[in-house]
Amino acid sequence: MSEPAVPSGSAGFSHVNQEMAVTSPDSARQTVAIRVRLDIAYDGTDFTGWARQPGLRTVQGVLEETLSKVLREPIQLTVAGRTDSGVHAEGQVAHFDTAAQFDGPKLVHRLARFLPKDVRVTGIRVAPPEFDARFSAIRRHYAYRLTTAPYGADPLRARSVVPCRAVDLDAMREASRRLLGLHDFAAFCRRREGATTVRELQRFDWVASADHVVDDESGGPDGHSAPDRGQLLTAYVSADAFCWSMVRSLVGAVLAVGEGRRTPDWVAGLLAERERSSSVTVAPAHGLSLIAVDYPADADLADRNAQTRETRTLLPTDPGCCGT
Structure with a gap:
């Protein structure tokens, strides 16, 4: 799995007050706004998806509220992939603009004190002004995890692994290969008015491993053979973008095979x-989990933004990938 490219730039700003991330509201207003990249991870179980919705607990809502309090100015996030209710992220990316002065690593630590345990900002860095978490992205990577253990998912990861029956993995790999390339994935997408379903599926393969939370070298209780723990099956799915429910529909179709x-x-x-x-x-x-987002080199950000925006103007698209 390729790692998302990281825009170059300073890790943060001058830190004036170690307790508060911002110097003061007045001094912040006098500072030229800069663009900030956030790397984010969350357990989507108790969130109603990414996108802010009145009266509902969402990832965007929780993050914006916390950032606004810490930075003492309204913060609005733009995200790489709008995940659906219950979907997780290990490598989500967002950006915002701010005039506040802060120290990046210390702000990461400070946010960890105020954010709930099911969402974390894992990195904060200054990004070039051309960086756009959504429009600059060239590739998004998802992982979908299944277990064939006869007793279902282990309790330690039951929130992120789906139990299934024993499967023919070779047949699943063959079915997945047949879907690679540039196609109209309308059959796999929930309909949105005026949204294109043409996508380039760049990776769809399956990796099998022993479904062990911890290594069991001693066998089962009293020296007997260890129980059948089944296999952990992970589908890796990558594309330039995804339409609404596409990844989970791809997995559902191939699992039927x-x-x-x-x-x-x-x-x-x-x-x-x-x-x-x-x-x-x-x-x-x-x-399902969003595990990484790829971006071009800094010098190519402006061209990528223009290309993506032009494509989404010529071809009607869904608002923000992905509803996966």
């Missing part, structure tokens, strides 16, 4: 459909 209910040819045939297929099951949200 693995369980013997469908064939790889059936999956490939879905690409010919021009509206959402009722035969495609959307996999549960909690198995």
